[in-house]
Amino acid sequence: MTKTARRALRGVGLATVVALGLTACGSDDGGSGGASASADELTQALEEGGRITVWAWEPTLGQVVEDFEDEYPNVQVDLVNAGTANDQYTALQNAMQAGSGVPDVAQIEYYAMGQFSLNESISDLSGFGAQDLGDSFSPGPWSAVQANEGVYGLPMDSGPMALYYNKDLFDEHGIEVPTTWDEYLQAARDLHEADPNAYMTNDTGDAGFATSLIWQAGGRPYQVDGTDVGIDFSDEGTTAYTELWQQMLDEDLLAPITSWSDEWFQGMGDGTIASLATGAWMPANLESSLPDGAGSWRVAPLPQWEEGDPASAENGGSALTVPDASTKKELAYGFLQYANVGDGVGTRLENGAFPATTAELASEDFLATEFPYFGGQRANEVFAESAANVAADWSYLPFQVYANSIFNDTAGQAYVSDSRLADGLGDWQDSSRRYGEDQGFTLTD
Amino acid sequence: MAATTTTTRRSANGRPAPRLRSRGRRRPNSVSRPRRSTLLTVLTGLVLVYSLVPLVWLAINATKTQAGLFDSFGLWFDGDFALWGNISDTLTYDDGVFVRWLLNTLLYVVVGAGGATFLAVLGGYALAKFQFPGKRAVFAVVIGAVAVPGTALAVPTFLMFSEMGLTNTPWAVIIPSLISPFGLYLMWVFAADAIPVELLEAARIDGASELRTFFRVSLPMLAPGIVTVLLFTMVATWNNYFLPLIMIKDPDWYPLTLGLNAWNAQASTAGGEAIFHLVITGSLLTILPLVVAFLLLQRYWQSGLAAGSVKE
Numbered sequence: 001m002t003k004t005a006r007r008a009l010r011g012v013g014l015a016t017v018v019a020l021g022l023t024a025c026g027s028d029d030g031g032s033g034g035a036s037a038s039a040d041e042l043t044q045a046l047e048e049g050g051r052i053t054v055w056a057w058e059p060t061l062g063q064v065v066e067d068f069e070d071e072y073p074n075v076q077v078d079l080v081n082a083g084t085a086n087d088q089y090t091a092l093q094n095a096m097q098a099g100s101g102v103p104d105v106a107q108i109e110y111y112a113m114g115q116f117s118l119n120e121s122i123s124d125l126s127g128f129g130a131q132d133l134g135d136s137f138s139p140g141p142w143s144a145v146q147a148n149e150g151v152y153g154l155p156m157d158s159g160p161m162a163l164y165y166n167k168d169l170f171d172e173h174g175i176e177v178p179t180t181w182d183e184y185l186q187a188a189r190d191l192h193e194a195d196p197n198a199y200m201t202n203d204t205g206d207a208g209f210a211t212s213l214i215w216q217a218g219g220r221p222y223q224v225d226g227t228d229v230g231i232d233f234s235d236e237g238t239t240a241y242t243e244l245w246q247q248m249l250d251e252d253l254l255a256p257i258t259s260w261s262d263e264w265f266q267g268m269g270d271g272t273i274a275s276l277a278t279g280a281w282m283p284a285n286l287e288s289s290l291p292d293g294a295g296s297w298r299v300a301p302l303p304q305w306e307e308g309d310p311a312s313a314e315n316g317g318s319a320l321t322v323p324d325a326s327t328k329k330e331l332a333y334g335f336l337q338y339a340n341v342g343d344g345v346g347t348r349l350e351n352g353a354f355p356a357t358t359a360e361l362a363s364e365d366f367l368a369t370e371f372p373y374f375g376g377q378r379a380n381e382v383f384a385e386s387a388a389n390v391a392a393d394w395s396y397l398p399f400q401v402y403a404n405s406i407f408n409d410t411a412g413q414a415y416v417s418d419s420r421l422a423d424g425l426g427d428w429q430d431s432s433r434r435y436g437e438d439q440g441f442t443l444t445d
Numbered sequence: 446m447a448a449t450t451t452t453t454r455r456s457a458n459g460r461p462a463p464r465l466r467s468r469g470r471r472r473p474n475s476v477s478r479p480r481r482s483t484l485l486t487v488l489t490g491l492v493l494v495y496s497l498v499p500l501v502w503l504a505i506n507a508t509k510t511q512a513g514l515f516d517s518f519g520l521w522f523d524g525d526f527a528l529w530g531n532i533s534d535t536l537t538y539d540d541g542v543f544v545r546w547l548l549n550t551l552l553y554v555v556v557g558a559g560g561a562t563f564l565a566v567l568g569g570y571a572l573a574k575f576q577f578p579g580k581r582a583v584f585a586v587v588i589g590a591v592a593v594p595g596t597a598l599a600v601p602t603f604l605m606f607s608e609m610g611l612t613n614t615p616w617a618v619i620i621p622s623l624i625s626p627f628g629l630y631l632m633w634v635f636a637a638d639a640i641p642v643e644l645l646e647a648a649r650i651d652g653a654s655e656l657r658t659f660f661r662v663s664l665p666m667l668a669p670g671i672v673t674v675l676l677f678t679m680v681a682t683w684n685n686y687f688l689p690l691i692m693i694k695d696p697d698w699y700p701l702t703l704g705l706n707a708w709n710a711q712a713s714t715a716g717g718e719a720i721f722h723l724v725i726t727g728s729l730l731t732i733l734p735l736v737v738a739f740l741l742l743q744r745y746w747q748s749g750l751a752a753g754s755v756k757e
C-alpha cells in the first residue's frame with residue numbers, strides 16, 4: 001500500500017481544543033470577602049431558613065447537623081463527605097475554579113488554611129463578629145485561623161500533642177516514661193536492645209510530624225507576612241529536632257512503617273511500635289482501630305527539649321470555613337457558630353472529638369473524664385495542659401499543602417538512604433522556595 | 446489485515462518442516478503436539494501464581510474480623526470464620542450505602558458501557574461497509590483518540606461539564622463513558638473482515654432496507670466482536686476511578702471504586718473508624734460480577750480476539 005505524501009496528509013484530522021474562558025463567579029455580595037451581619041440578622045436568617053451544603057469528613061458532625069436542624073427547622077443541611085484532607089482540597093479548588101458546586105461550609109485543616117485565605121477564596125468572618133471570639137479558643141487553633149488581619153474560619157477541633165505509649169510493653173522491658181527527648185532517645189535504645197523487634201516509634205518521613213516537633217522545639221522556619229514568605233530550616237529549634245532524629249535514624253531506632261497504613265495499626269497491636277507522639281484526637285482512632293489495645297495504652301505529656309520549660313505543639317486539627325462563592329453566608333456562619341462555639345461542641349465532645357474551645361478545655365467534667373481505654377486514666381488533663389503550652393506564634397506556608405506533598409521526595413530521602421536529615425530539610429527548603437517564587441510569592445531572607 | 450504466507454512451508458523454528466515419514470526418531474511437532482519447554486512452563490507458572498496470589502489473599506482475608514486481620518498470617522485463615530458476618534456488615538454499614546454504590550455502578554455500566562458498545566458497533570459497521578467523503582479524516586481522528594488516555598481528558602471534561610451544570614450528577618460519569626475510540630476501532634476492523642460484502646449485496650438485491658440488513662444480517666455475525674467490545678468497556682467503566690473522583694462529590698452517586706476508597710480513608714481520619722475488614726470484603730464483592738461476566742462471555746470473547754488475524 002503506497003501512498004503519496006499529499007494523499008496521506010489529506011486525511012489528517014483536526015483536533016479542536018475548546019478553550020473555556022473560566023471566571024470564578026463572585027458571590028451575591030460582590031465577593032468582597034467581607035460579608036457582615038449583626039447577631040440579630042444572623043438569628044433572623046436562621047429563622048427564615050434555607051439550604052446549605054457542608055463539606056466535611058469529621059465523623060461527629062453528623063449528630064451536630066441533626067441537632068442543628070431540630071433547633072432551626074427551616075434550615076436544611078446537606079452534609080457531604082467530599083473526601084479527606086487533600087482529596088477535598090483538590091475538589092474545593094476545582095469547584096472554586098469552575099465557579100460552580102462550591103459548598104457553603106468547608107472543613108479545612110489548619111496547615112492548609114493559608115492556601116485558601118491568602119486569595120480570599122474563603123471569607124473573612126470578622127463582619128459576623130468572629131473577631132470577638134478570640135478568648136473562646138485555645139491559642140494554637142485561634143492563631144491558625146487568622147490571616148491578613150481577618151478571621152477566616154472558626155476552629156473546630158485541635159490536636160495538642162501528647163505521647164501515647166504501650167504501658168505493658170514499657171513495663172515488660174523496664175522502660176521509664178521519658179520526660180525529655182534525651183531520655184526518649186535512651187529509652188528507644190534500651191527498648192530496641194531488649195527486644196530487636198520492638199521500636200520506640202515508627203517514621204518513614206511525615207511532614208506534619210516533623211513540623212510539629214520543630215514547632216515544639218522553638219523552631220520557626222516559616223515567616224509569613226501577606227505574600228512575603230521566609231523559609232529557613234537552619235534555626236536553633238530546627239537543629240535540635242534534626243540532631244535528635246538523625247540519631248534515631250542512624251541507630252535504626254525507628255520502625256520503617258508508614259503511619260496510617262494497616263501495617264501501622266498491626267504494629268501497635270503486636271508490640272512492634274511502642275509509642276507515638278501525636279495530637280489529642282488520637283484516642284477515638286485507637287478505640288475503633290485497635291480495640292485489643294484497650295487497657296495497655298496510656299497517655300503522657302510530650303517529652304521536653306528543655307527540662308522545666310514545658311512547650312508543646314499542635315498536630316492536626318481543622319476549622320470550618322465559609323467559601324467566598326457561597327450565597328448563603330449568614331446561614332453558613334450560623335452553622336459555624338452552632339457547631340464550633342454553641343451546643344454542637346458538647347455533642348462532638350460526647351462522641352470523642354477533642355475541643356478547641358477554652359471553656360471545654362477548662363471544665364471540670366471534661367478534665368475528670370476517665371478513659372476506659374487508657375485504664376481509667378484522666379487523659380484530658382494531659383491534653384489540656386499540652387494545649388495551654390502551645391506557642392501561638394507558629395505559622396504555616398500559604399502553600400503548605402504543596403510543600404508537604406514534596407516532603408518525602410526531599411527530606412524523606414534521609415529515611416531511605418545515607419543522606420543527612422539536615423541536608424534533606426535543606427532540599428525541602430529549596431524546593432519550597434522555588435515553588436513559592438513560581439507562584440508569585442516574594443521570598444525574603 | 447491478512448498475514449501473507451510464503452510458498453515453502455516452514456515450521457515455527459524456521460527450519461524446513463520435516464516431511465511425514467521422515468527417518469528421524471523424534472515425532473514431528475505440530476499444532477496439536479507442541480514442543481515441551483520446561484522453562485516456558487515454569488515462567489508461565491510464575492506469572493499464574495503472581496496473578497492469582499492477590500485474589501487468594503483477598504478471598505482469605507475477607508473471612509477475618511478487623512482484629513483478626515492484624516494478628517494472623519496474611520495468606521492463611523484466622524481462627525474464626527467471619528465471612529458471612531462481614532458480608533452482612535458490608536451491606537448494612539452506614540445505612541446500606543454499599544448497596545447504593547453497587548446500584549450506581551450497575552447503572553453506569555449498563556447505560557455507559559452498553560451505550561458505548563452500541564455506538565461503537567454502529568460506527569464501526571458504517572466505517573467498514575460504507576464509502577463516504579471524510580472517511581479518512583474520521584479514521585485519523587479515531588486513531589488519534591485511541592492514543593489519548595482518558596485521564597488526560599478528565600480535567601477539561603470537568604471544566605466543560607461544570608459550565609453546563611452537569612457535575613455531581615450521574616450524567617457526568619455516563620456521558621464520557623459513552624465514547625470508546627478503541628471499541629470503535631476494534632468494531633471497524635472486525636466488521637471489515639466478518640461480514641462478506643456479497644452477503645450485504647444479496648440482502649440489498651432482495652430488497653431489505655439498510656437498517657433491516659444491519660439488524661437481521663450483520664448483527665448476528667458481529668456477535669463475537671460485540672462481546673469483546675462490551676467486555677472492554679464494561680471493565681473500563683466498572684473500574685473507572687479518576688473520572689468519578691473529580692466529577693462526583695455526593696456520596697450518594699459514588700460508584701464502588703470511590704466508595705471503597707472513602708471507606709479506606711476513614712482509618713486515617715482523626716476520630717474515624719477503621720473498617721479494613723469491610724473494605725476487603727467490599728473489594729471481593731466488587732470483583733465478583735466482573736469474574737462472572739468473564740466466565741460467561743469467555744467463549745465469544747476468545748473467538749472475537751482472534752478474529753481477522755488469519756484470512757481464509
